[in-house]
Amino acid sequence: MSDVPAILSARTHMQLPGNDELIRTMPCPSTTAMNIERIREEVSRILAREDDRLLVIVGPCSIHDPVAALDYAHRLSEIKAEFEDTLCLVMRTYFEKPRTTVGWKGFVYDPNLDGSADMLKGLTKARELLLNINALGLGAATEFLCPLNALYIADLISWGAIGARTTESQTHRELASALPCPIGFKNSTDGNIQVAINAIQAAQSQQIFCTTIRNGKFEAIESTGNKSCHLILRGGRKPNYHPEDIEQAISQLESAALPSGIMVDCSHGNSQKIHSNQVVVAGALCEQISTGQENISAVMIESFLEEGSQKIGAKENMVYGQSITDSCIGWTETCQTLDMLSEAVVRRRSLFTAPHNLEIELKINAV
Numbered sequence: 001m002s003d004v005p006a007i008l009s010a011r012t013h014m015q016l017p018g019n020d021e022l023i024r025t026m027p028c029p030s031t032t033a034m035n036i037e038r039i040r041e042e043v044s045r046i047l048a049r050e051d052d053r054l055l056v057i058v059g060p061c062s063i064h065d066p067v068a069a070l071d072y073a074h075r076l077s078e079i080k081a082e083f084e085d086t087l088c089l090v091m092r093t094y095f096e097k098p099r100t101t102v103g104w105k106g107f108v109y110d111p112n113l114d115g116s117a118d119m120l121k122g123l124t125k126a127r128e129l130l131l132n133i134n135a136l137g138l139g140a141a142t143e144f145l146c147p148l149n150a151l152y153i154a155d156l157i158s159w160g161a162i163g164a165r166t167t168e169s170q171t172h173r174e175l176a177s178a179l180p181c182p183i184g185f186k187n188s189t190d191g192n193i194q195v196a197i198n199a200i201q202a203a204q205s206q207q208i209f210c211t212t213i214r215n216g217k218f219e220a221i222e223s224t225g226n227k228s229c230h231l232i233l234r235g236g237r238k239p240n241y242h243p244e245d246i247e248q249a250i251s252q253l254e255s256a257a258l259p260s261g262i263m264v265d266c267s268h269g270n271s272q273k274i275h276s277n278q279v280v281v282a283g284a285l286c287e288q289i290s291t292g293q294e295n296i297s298a299v300m301i302e303s304f305l306e307e308g309s310q311k312i313g314a315k316e317n318m319v320y321g322q323s324i325t326d327s328c329i330g331w332t333e334t335c336q337t338l339d340m341l342s343e344a345v346v347r348r349r350s351l352f353t354a355p356h357n358l359e360i361e362l363k364i365n366a367v
């Protein structure tokens with residue numbers, strides 16, 4: 001007979017190691033840790049508008065196949081240097097998916113895609129993939145959804161999101177207040193941006209909350225407060241990437257005395273979940289950036305090797321490098337979109353620097 005009182009109506013699915021135990025067996029090498037720290041600082045500076053480049057969080061809607069994800073990471077790291085002067089590229093590596101009702105909850109929950117829910121494998125393979133991606137010198141971005149799962153990977157993340165469905169959650173704001181990387185809060189699914197602004201204020205503050213970080217034991221911890229938090233406009237009932245939406249967001253941020261560097265998500269409510277619309281949204285952002293909109297500091301793009309999406313099916317029938325959650329733009333459109341964003345940054349820069357030959361700068365960047 002168990003001496004533990006029945007607290008939850010649940011039974012053990014599988015035992016998991018503590019986060020510190022997994023990290024001890026799969027440590028982050030010190031050179032990688034230093035690089036992650038450097039990328040976090042770069043990202044923070046861009047969001048604080050101390051660096052006029054654009055942060056671009058780009059990659060699949062979700063990770064489901066680590067081989068295809070690493071393949072994508074190789075491609076991204078190869079073109080990263082080309083854009084270094086205008087764009088800071090960080091790869092989306094989303095291992096957990098928030099669901100409107102139910103559905104596949106992501107790689108850490110179900111890496112075999114068959115409902116067997118081998119979370120030990122999911123957490124281990126997620127960490128392995130992050131170590132491999134970071135070893136390429138490429139930063140990784142993720143959505144922090146389960147506050148406990150976060151503890152297994154947060155040391156390998158350069159930028160994190162709190163999603164539209166959890167921005168209003170106190171638990172997530174507490175977690176964000178302790179996370180070691182810049183965090184973006186999305187507006188809610190109906191388009192309310194005030195909840196994200198409230199979240200930024202909460203996450204910037206010191207918070208005391210319960211978690212486990214050592215030997216699987218729980219403790220109350222006191223966070224420092226995360227000063228590098230920002231707003232993500234992801235659209236809602238209607239898109240919110242137009243100039244008047246950006247102005248409205250700036251005014252609400254300024255009223256709350258918060259820094260006004262904004263990320264715009266080209267997908268989700270802004271694309272109305274039609275992947276090709278992401279290019280249209282990016283084009284509209286480029287128009288604003290080129291004409292001097294300085295508050296657009298970052299964009300998010302859902303992109304994978306192949307455009308579109310597919311349903312989970314028999315392994316042999318699945319398309320390599322295609323999303324199994326929201327549909328993504330493909331690699332060719334991704335490169336074209338990055339070119340367009342880069343050019344917009346050059347044009348914006350030219351508006352704020354001493355007169356010079358813009359055409360020459362654009363040519364130099366294109367080489």
Ligand SMILES: O=C[C@H](O)[C@H](O)COP(=O)(O)O
Nearest residue numbers: 097098099100101103325326
């Ligand atoms: O980004 C992915 C999805 O938009 C998010 O997980 C919600 O998906 P769902 O509405 O299909 O559950």
Ligand SMILES: C=C(OP(=O)(O)O)C(=O)O
Nearest residue numbers: 098163164165186234268
């Ligand atoms: C789920 C996501 O976004 P949102 O929270 O905006 O729906 C996402 O970026 O994968």
